Amino acid sequence: MDPGAILAANGMSITRNRVNILNTMKLATVPLSGKEICQRLREGCDKSTVYRTLNTLYNKEVLQRVIIDHEVKYALRSGDRPGNGHDRDHLHFKCSSCGKLFCLTETEVGDYQLPEGFIKEENQFLVIGKCNKCR
Amino acid sequence: MDPGAILAANGMSITRNRVNILNTMKLATVPLSGKEICQRLREGCDKSTVYRTLNTLYNKEVLQRVIIDHEVKYALRSGDRPGNGHDRDHLHFKCSSCGKLFCLTETEVGDYQLPEGFIKEENQFLVIGKCNKCR
DNA sequence: TAATATTTGCAAATGAGTTGCAAAAATACG
DNA sequence: CGTATTTTTGCAACTCATTTGCAAATATTA
Numbered sequence: 001m002d003p004g005a006i007l008a009a010n011g012m013s014i015t016r017n018r019v020n021i022l023n024t025m026k027l028a029t030v031p032l033s034g035k036e037i038c039q040r041l042r043e044g045c046d047k048s049t050v051y052r053t054l055n056t057l058y059n060k061e062v063l064q065r066v067i068i069d070h071e072v073k074y075a076l077r078s079g080d081r082p083g084n085g086h087d088r089d090h091l092h093f094k095c096s097s098c099g100k101l102f103c104l105t106e107t108e109v110g111d112y113q114l115p116e117g118f119i120k121e122e123n124q125f126l127v128i129g130k131c132n133k134c135r
Numbered sequence: 136m137d138p139g140a141i142l143a144a145n146g147m148s149i150t151r152n153r154v155n156i157l158n159t160m161k162l163a164t165v166p167l168s169g170k171e172i173c174q175r176l177r178e179g180c181d182k183s184t185v186y187r188t189l190n191t192l193y194n195k196e197v198l199q200r201v202i203i204d205h206e207v208k209y210a211l212r213s214g215d216r217p218g219n220g221h222d223r224d225h226l227h228f229k230c231s232s233c234g235k236l237f238c239l240t241e242t243e244v245g246d247y248q249l250p251e252g253f254i255k256e257e258n259q260f261l262v263i264g265k266c267n268k269c270r
Numbered sequence: 271t272a273a274t275a276t277t278t279g280c281a282a283a284t285g286a287g288t289t290g291c292a293a294a295a296a297t298a299c300g
Numbered sequence: 301c302g303t304a305t306t307t308t309t310g311c312a313a314c315t316c317a318t319t320t321g322c323a324a325a326t327a328t329t330a
Contacts, residue, residue, distance in 0.1 A: 013276060013327055035317070046279045051318060053277095069259075070205045072317090091247055096256055104250070112226055112242050117267030121231055124204075125247075126259040132252030148296055148307060170286070181310045186287060188308095207287090 010060040017045045021053050022076075030101045031066040031073035031092075067124055068094055068101055089123040097134035145195040152180045156188050157211075165236045166201040166208035166227075202259050203229055203236055224258045232269035 003022035007014045024040045025032070032040070034051050041050070054074050057063040063074045091104040109125050138157035142149045159175045160167070167175070169186050176185070189209050192198040198209045226239040244260050 015277065015327075017278075033317090047317090048280080048319070049278055055319095067202070067205050067261075070202050070207050072205050093249065093253060102250075102253075104247070107247050107249075109247075112239070112244075112262065114228065114239070114242075114262065114264070115237075115267065117270055118228060118237075119265040119270055120262050121264040122262070124259075124261040124263060126202075127247065127249065127255050127257070128259065129249070129256040130254040132250065135252055135254055150296070150308065152309075168286090182286090183288070183311080184309055190288095 006062055010057075010062060012056065012060070016043070017049050018053055020045065021050065022057075025063070025074065025076045028075065030103055031064075031068065031075040033071050033073050037074075066092065068092060068126060069128075073101075089125070091125050091127065093127045093129065093131070095131035095134050096128050097130055100131055102131065141197055145192075145197060147191065147195070151178070152184050153188055155180065156185060157192075160198070160209070160211045163210065165238055166199075166203065166210040168206050168208050172209075201227065203227060203261060204263075208236075224260070226260050226262065228262045228264065228266070230266035230269050231263050232265055235266055237266065 001009070003019040003026075004014050006022060007018055012018065020041055020043060021037060024037055027040075034047065034054055037054070038045070038047050038050050054063065058065055058074065062077065064077050066073045066075055089109050091107045091109050093102040093104055094100070095102075104127075109123055111120060111123070114120060136144070138154040138161075139149050141157060142153055147153065155176055155178060156172060159172055169182065169189055172189070173180070173182050173185050189198065193200055193209065197212060199212050201208045201210060224244050226242045226244050228237040228239055229235070230237075239262075244258055246255060246258070249255060
């Protein structure tokens with residue numbers, strides 16, 4: 001879906017900022033923080049607008065929120081980016097030397113058995129270690 | 136080990152604040168944030184002292200750092216609290232309704248296969264969902 | 271296109287965590 | 301023990317990501 005369609009489908013006004021933000025998300029190969037999105041937006045956009053937009057898109061379930069270390073990051077849900085999307089529950093790897101983030105999409109994350117009465121909504125699984133360049 | 140012994144073993148001066156902080160950690164059943172530790176300390180202790188102490192104890196490997204959602208929390212390593220300690224790599228559960236945190240110590244967390252050349256140092260695995268009371 | 275509703279930029283606020291510094295407490299040592 | 305030296309503490313001020321109020325700008329509706 002193109003940005004305009006995503007916005008329309010979610011009852012949001014189609015604005016230049018929102019389209020730019022969605023295009024930035026489409027190009028990303030890893031989840032991005034609000035700050036990183038601000039930096040990637042060529043046409044300046046106030047940070048308050050960026051954060052407001054991310055929150056709205058998250059609440060509309062267009063974006064997924066991923067916590068990496070203790071940074072909040074966002075990625076398009078796969079429904080909105082077929083073949084290249086970011087599913088809930090996949091594994092992330094963060095390099096403790098260079099800080100680079102990797103999506104380990106090939107690794108299936110299994111569900112763990114929870115105590116009686118507990119219901120899983122989402123897995124946040126992160127492995128920290130050394131990447132192949134920093135090892 | 137009692138707080139005094141832990142401090143001495145790590146070459147740290149034994150002070151009232153540090154003993155209080157370690158006792159608070161000993162009583163905790165889940166990892167605590169700096170703010171939560173401040174709140175639990177009956178005898179007031181400046182937050183800068185709390186955070187400084189947590190950092191020092193973390194660097195000395197007395198405490199483990201656990202990231203829950205995007206909050207940094209600390210727990211005593213199991214070596215310092217036999218039978219009740221907090222090992223690396225175990226699974227945590229956070230309730231999306233009441234916010235309560237659970238340590239699922241009975242659930243073993245397996246290692247995932249990483250791409251060639253990647254080395255695991257630590258697993259941060261969190262399941263988000265509804266606890267047995269909020270379901 | 272005018273009227274109404276939504277979004278934006280700005281500046282100021284928030285909140286967790288950190289830092290410099292002088293005073294207070296601990297430790298070392300005679 | 302008591303004093304000198306080292307370490308820790310509280311305070312206030314700072315940082316940095318994120319949020320908020322509000323009036324101006326932009327989108328949508330009719």
